[in-house]
Amino acid sequence: MPPRPVEKHVHPRGIFSRFKGNLEAIAIGVKYFFDPKRSTLIYPKEYIKLREGYRGFIVLVKNKCISCSSCARICPAAAMKMVKVPVTDPKTGKQRIKKFPVINYNRCIFCGYCVDVCPTEALYHVPYHDIVYESMEEAVTDLESFQKEPEYKTAKEGLPVRYIVDEVKGLVKIRVKKEGGEKK
Amino acid sequence: MTGWVEAIIKIIEWPPLWQLVVLGLIAPLAVVIYILWFERKTAARVQRRIGPYHVSPRIAGGLQLLADLIRYSFQEVIIPKTVDKAAFISAPLIALILSILPVVAIPFTDVPKWFPLPMDYSLILALALVTLSPLFIIVAGWASNNKFAIIGGMREAYLIVSYEIIAILSFLAATAMTGTYNLVDIVHAQTGWKWFIVLNPLAFFTAFVGVLLSTSGFPFEIAESEHEVVAGAFTEYSGLMYGINMGAAYLKRMIYSLLLTVVFLGGWYPLKPGEGFIWGYLAPSIVIFIKATILMMIFSFFRAVYGRYRLDQAIEIAWKILFPLTVIAFGLGLLEAYYGII
Numbered sequence: 001m002p003p004r005p006v007e008k009h010v011h012p013r014g015i016f017s018r019f020k021g022n023l024e025a026i027a028i029g030v031k032y033f034f035d036p037k038r039s040t041l042i043y044p045k046e047y048i049k050l051r052e053g054y055r056g057f058i059v060l061v062k063n064k065c066i067s068c069s070s071c072a073r074i075c076p077a078a079a080m081k082m083v084k085v086p087v088t089d090p091k092t093g094k095q096r097i098k099k100f101p102v103i104n105y106n107r108c109i110f111c112g113y114c115v116d117v118c119p120t121e122a123l124y125h126v127p128y129h130d131i132v133y134e135s136m137e138e139a140v141t142d143l144e145s146f147q148k149e150p151e152y153k154t155a156k157e158g159l160p161v162r163y164i165v166d167e168v169k170g171l172v173k174i175r176v177k178k179e180g181g182e183k184k
Numbered sequence: 185m186t187g188w189v190e191a192i193i194k195i196i197e198w199p200p201l202w203q204l205v206v207l208g209l210i211a212p213l214a215v216v217i218y219i220l221w222f223e224r225k226t227a228a229r230v231q232r233r234i235g236p237y238h239v240s241p242r243i244a245g246g247l248q249l250l251a252d253l254i255r256y257s258f259q260e261v262i263i264p265k266t267v268d269k270a271a272f273i274s275a276p277l278i279a280l281i282l283s284i285l286p287v288v289a290i291p292f293t294d295v296p297k298w299f300p301l302p303m304d305y306s307l308i309l310a311l312a313l314v315t316l317s318p319l320f321i322i323v324a325g326w327a328s329n330n331k332f333a334i335i336g337g338m339r340e341a342y343l344i345v346s347y348e349i350i351a352i353l354s355f356l357a358a359t360a361m362t363g364t365y366n367l368v369d370i371v372h373a374q375t376g377w378k379w380f381i382v383l384n385p386l387a388f389f390t391a392f393v394g395v396l397l398s399t400s401g402f403p404f405e406i407a408e409s410e411h412e413v414v415a416g417a418f419t420e421y422s423g424l425m426y427g428i429n430m431g432a433a434y435l436k437r438m439i440y441s442l443l444l445t446v447v448f449l450g451g452w453y454p455l456k457p458g459e460g461f462i463w464g465y466l467a468p469s470i471v472i473f474i475k476a477t478i479l480m481m482i483f484s485f486f487r488a489v490y491g492r493y494r495l496d497q498a499i500e501i502a503w504k505i506l507f508p509l510t511v512i513a514f515g516l517g518l519l520e521a522y523y524g525i526i
Contacts, residue, residue, distance in 0.1 A: 029489035
């Protein structure tokens with residue numbers, strides 16, 4: 001049964017309560033005009049320092065990789081691909097083919113499934129994701145570049161900040177240290 | 185050589201030129217550019233943003249408006265094939281001229297030598313000229329042959345019907361108090377801090393809201409509300425023509441502010457016009473412009489606070505609340521005149 005239409009009745013406000021409401025609104029405006037609580041992030045000069053565990057760019061630790069291909073299989077965006085690399089077996093000294101993952105950041109949605117599924121923790125996140133590539137080809141990593149942490153140019157040029165919710169002031173921007181903990 | 189300089193000074197001092205070109209066009213344009221910057225900065229300040237910044241960070245983005253002006257000036261003016269060309273081009277220009285023209289009827293001094301027109305019926309003349317320009321906004325909307333433009337023009341028409349009587353009646357409350365249409369006499373009646381804003385605050389309030397309604401300032405920015413009718417009657421305009429349209433509303437608000445200053449805020453008082461061009465004409469005009477600029481700043485502050493009323497809400501406010509208040513203000517003026525307070 002479809003819901004019945006209900007006639008909503010809004011009690012009309014009197015003239016004086018309307019005037020009072022207008023005056024209150026203007027008073028709040030004046031208060032903010034003389035005491036502005038700006039929270040704009042001036043981006044290239046400041047950047048938000050993200051916490052550890054943030055799902056940013058992904059880095060491979062090649063020594064831990066056991067070539068199980070779980071990351072490539074679970075990837076919902078098909079960004080992760082396995083490439084075949086000839087390696088020398090350390091025990092027998094024979095030449096053989098081993099598979100390693102590479103990632104295409106044009107497709108990656110930063111879901112972090114590959115990091116979660118990896119049985120040997122060979123993949124990890126870095127806590128930043130604002131990196132600009134100049135071309136589409138640059139965003140496709142090969143095995144060498146997948147093992148390095150990508151360069152974070154914003155951190156070199158800007159100052160790290162973090163937003164916290166203050167009980168009195170609301171959203172507040174605070175300066176933090178570049179490395180490690182917070183600075184009040 | 186000195187003859188040339190004297191001749192140029194004589195031409196500048198000539199009241200029609202000084203009042204129409206310098207006080208009527210250049211000075212309000214400068215004030216409007218400052219006010220646009222102030223409006224954006226104030227809205228940003230109240231809404232916890234920064235506002236224009238990156239064009240000139242040292243002077244808080246002060247050159248942003250100049251950059252916008254240059255952009256509007258050099259943008260291509262597109263005239264669509266479907267519009268009524270003559271009306272489409274002429275309507276905003278006439279609206280701009282008509283919104284500046286009332287300045288001829290506003291006295292900036294009480295020395296009769298500097299009046300561009302005889303000031304006997306100046307209040308009536310200024311109000312009549314001020315209320316002409318919205319007609320051409322409707323013409324612009326109609327000529328654009330666009331549904332948003334026509335809806336915007338019709339909204340403007342609705343608003344004219346509701347605000348015009350309020351604005352005119354509340355200005356005429358000053359006439360009820362002094363018994364004259366002469367703006368110079370109205371200013372003279374306000375000597376010794378007997379400003380009409382103190383004697384009749386109700387009339388000032390209704391005139392203030394009437395000006396907000398007529399120049400589509402917040403919270404009555406209904407005729408060109410962006411979320412509903414793109415840019416109202418100015419939807420089809422581009423480049424400099426759009427800039428003219430937007431500037432005309434601000435210039436009209438500036439002229440209204442000058443009128444409010446003369447009628448309610450004591451005109452050139454506390455300064456008394458003296459002898460010569462500088463003390464007799466320049467200094468009083470500067471005083472009036474400073475007061476009008478403060479009024480403009482209050483007008484633009486509302487942008488930061490208010491949302492937008494619906495059309496029916498605005499008309500309801502105009503007819504059910506403001507119109508009775510205006511009549512009461514008019515009666516208050518008559519009573520004050522009867523008991524000789526003025």
